[in-house]
Amino acid sequence: xxxxxxxxxxxxxxxxxxxxxxxxxxxxxxxxxxxxxxxxxxxxxxxxxxxxxxxxxxxxxxxxxxxxxxxxxxxxxxxxxxxxxxxxxxxxxxxxxxxxxxxxxxxxxxxxxxxxxxxxxxxxxxxxxxxxxxxxxxxxxxxxxxxxxxxxxxxxxxxxxxxxxxxxxxxxxxxxxxx
Numbered sequence: 001x002x003x004x005x006x007x008x009x010x011x012x013x014x015x016x017x018x019x020x021x022x023x024x025x026x027x028x029x030x031x032x033x034x035x036x037x038x039x040x041x042x043x044x045x046x047x048x049x050x051x052x053x054x055x056x057x058x059x060x061x062x063x064x065x066x067x068x069x070x071x072x073x074x075x076x077x078x079x080x081x082x083x084x085x086x087x088x089x090x091x092x093x094x095x096x097x098x099x100x101x102x103x104x105x106x107x108x109x110x111x112x113x114x115x116x117x118x119x120x121x122x123x124x125x126x127x128x129x130x131x132x133x134x135x136x137x138x139x140x141x142x143x144x145x146x147x148x149x150x151x152x153x154x155x156x157x158x159x160x161x162x163x164x165x166x167x168x169x170x171x172x173x174x175x176x177x178x179x
Contacts, residue, residue, distance in 0.1 A: 009115065013108040017133055020101055024137050027094075028146045034094040043093055049100050050087065053164075054080055060171040072170040079167035086160055098153060099160040106130050106161030107168050123169055130161030 023030065034042045057080050061073040083099060090096045109126040117125055134157025142149035 009108065009112040013105070013112045016101075016105050016108050020105065020133065020137060021140070023097075023101070024140055024147065025144065027141075031094065034092075034097075039093055046093070046096050046100060050083070053083070053103070057167055057171065064171075076167045076170045079163045079170070082163045083160065086156060086163070090156065095153070095156070098156045102130055102134060102157040102160040103164035105133060106164040109161070110165045110168060123165055126165050127158070127162045130165075131158040134158050134161070 032038060057076050061069060061076055064073050083103070087096050087099055090098070106126060109129045110122065113122045113126040113129075131154075134154050137157065138149055138151070138154050141147035
């Protein structure tokens with residue numbers, strides 16, 4: 001059964017999509033923030049975002065009962081490891097922002113999809129929406145004179161959204177039992 005979601009879940013999701021497309025349009029202007037001394041601070045902020053998500057996942061796993069920890073906890077830990085591998089796979093710091101941007105989009109899309117559907121279909125719809133946003137982002141970059149189309153980004157966008165969605169779904173409150 002679909003969960004009642006706060007009315008602003010969809011608005012937050014759409015606003016985040018707008019932020020992603022603003023980043024696409026102004027990407028060249030953002031480039032200097034990811035190089036030199038500023039790049040160190042950008043790397044630090046991205047690492048902090050990843051560490052906060054990892055801490056949340058670990059905190060939620062620790063609160064699961066031992067049988068749940070073996071299944072759902074292991075799955076969430078594997079999602080976290082997958083995010084780490086995706087970050088390692090990115091050759092440039094600015095490309096690592098995709099993990100944060102699309103991870104957050106995945107979580108927001110998953111929350112918004114909870115208004116209309118539940119279970120596996122909720123995961124599929126949220127992930128498919130994020131994959132379509134990532135595809136649209138890259139197609140728009142193909143037509144933008146100062147941007148470059150990169151099919152690896154489509155894969156990175158979709159995977160980071162799916163991994164974040166899976167981790168949050170595995171550790172979501174309706175299934176969460178306090179020990």
